Amino acid sequence: MDSSYRFIDACWGKPVDKTPIWIMRQAGRYLKEYREVRQKVTFLQLCKTPELAAEVTLQPIDILGVDAAILFSDILVPIEAMGMQLEFGDKGPELYPPIRYESQIDDLTVPDPEDTVPYVMNTIRLLRKELVSRKVPLIGFSGAPFTLASYMVEGGTSRNFINLKTMMYEAPALAHKLLDKIADMVIKYLNAQIAAGAQAVQIFDTWGGILDAYDYEQFAFRYTQKVIEGLNRENVPVILFVKGGGSLLEKIKTAGSDVIGLDWMTRLSDARQRLGADVAIQGNMDPTLLFAPIPEIRKRAKMIIEENAGRPGHIFNLGHGILPPTNFEHAKALVEAVHEFSAQ
Ligand code: CP3
Numbered sequence: 001m002d003s004s005y006r007f008i009d010a011c012w013g014k015p016v017d018k019t020p021i022w023i024m025r026q027a028g029r030y031l032k033e034y035r036e037v038r039q040k041v042t043f044l045q046l047c048k049t050p051e052l053a054a055e056v057t058l059q060p061i062d063i064l065g066v067d068a069a070i071l072f073s074d075i076l077v078p079i080e081a082m083g084m085q086l087e088f089g090d091k092g093p094e095l096y097p098p099i100r101y102e103s104q105i106d107d108l109t110v111p112d113p114e115d116t117v118p119y120v121m122n123t124i125r126l127l128r129k130e131l132v133s134r135k136v137p138l139i140g141f142s143g144a145p146f147t148l149a150s151y152m153v154e155g156g157t158s159r160n161f162i163n164l165k166t167m168m169y170e171a172p173a174l175a176h177k178l179l180d181k182i183a184d185m186v187i188k189y190l191n192a193q194i195a196a197g198a199q200a201v202q203i204f205d206t207w208g209g210i211l212d213a214y215d216y217e218q219f220a221f222r223y224t225q226k227v228i229e230g231l232n233r234e235n236v237p238v239i240l241f242v243k244g245g246g247s248l249l250e251k252i253k254t255a256g257s258d259v260i261g262l263d264w265m266t267r268l269s270d271a272r273q274r275l276g277a278d279v280a281i282q283g284n285m286d287p288t289l290l291f292a293p294i295p296e297i298r299k300r301a302k303m304i305i306e307e308n309a310g311r312p313g314h315i316f317n318l319g320h321g322i323l324p325p326t327n328f329e330h331a332k333a334l335v336e337a338v339h340e341f342s343a344q
Pocket residue numbers: 023024025026027028029038043070071072073074075076088092093141157204206321
């Protein structure tokens with residue numbers, strides 16, 4: 001049976017009237033409505049206040065007309081619940097103290113999300129009510145174990161991941177112990193989101209693509225696959241986005257997601273050919289193309305739709321998050337162009 005949502009139908013590879021589109025980081029600083037809410041509270045307070053998190057989640061639905069809502073939160077929020085200190089400063093996120101020793105891994109907990117991050121599930125429950133009249137489904141999400149481990153071991157964003165890689169090469173058992181514990185957390189966290197009402201879930205592996213093929217399999221893939229196997233995914237499509245994963249697509253497919261997120265460094269038509277017809281694809285416009293004039297944005301949107309060549313199972317998205325200086329009129333023009341050029 002069709003779900004009555006073009007986004008969900010496309011995830012299952014079913015035909016749709018128009019290509020659905022949503023935009024990674026679609027609630028954020030490029031929207032003045034977001035900045036107004038954000039002025040009054042810190043980023044973490046925003047994540048922890050269901051009424052406000054729901055409000056900013058709905059902004060891109062009402063302003064841009066995208067086909068799915070994504071829960072407003074951050075991949076690092078459940079790490080705080082595992083026992084680390086989390087702060088978002090001017091330089092981005094900071095996690096303290098960075099995980100370097102076995103005793104620190106032993107001290108991390110795999111908590112019940114309803115006890116430790118109830119605001120996430122409360123935001124989802126609130127959103128499901130708000131979304132009925134808007135006829136748009138809700139996406140929940142988590143970071144992939146490898147990406148989360150990178151923040152935990154580096155203590156924040158990193159360029160070369162020297163601390164994490166040192167642990168992987170010098171003390172692999174420690175890295176595996178940490179990744180396995182994170183995977184257990186992610187399974188509970190996503191299942192709690194699904195139980196609360198998330199209608200699809202996306203796993204963000206922002207840093208999986210920095211690994212060579214061997215390390216990807218050992219330290220990233222294995223744990224993402226474990227997560228996907230642990231999900232209560234009946235009727236809930238699972239999207240796996242590995243930024244920089246172009247050379248690993250065949251491997252990534254075997255992790256078992258329903259949809260594969262694609263960045264802009266791989267051509268959509270090539271990805272389609274390599275992956276076959278039994279998995280849907282999400283992507284893949286370069287986020288900086290939104291700084292082009294609107295006619296160029298429209299032309300490039302049409303090119304991506306043409307690369308998909310009418311195959312069912314395409315969800316339009318950017319290849320990574322929308323950038324804060326983006327003009328929202330340009331994002332709106334993209335949404336309109338995708339709907340216009342793909343209309344059956
Ligand atoms: O997509 C959405 O609109 C939902 C909300 C969402 C946020 N972060 C909000 C956010 C999602 C899905 C994320 C995921 C996330 N967070 C990822 C994976 C996706 C990706 O972009 O690679 C990662 C790696 C993070 C970690 C993170 N959060 C960093 C590195 C930063 C600082 C850099 C930055 O963009 O500011 C954040 C902060 C963050 N997360 C903001 C938002 C809206 C900005 C905070 C603010 O308002 O000051």
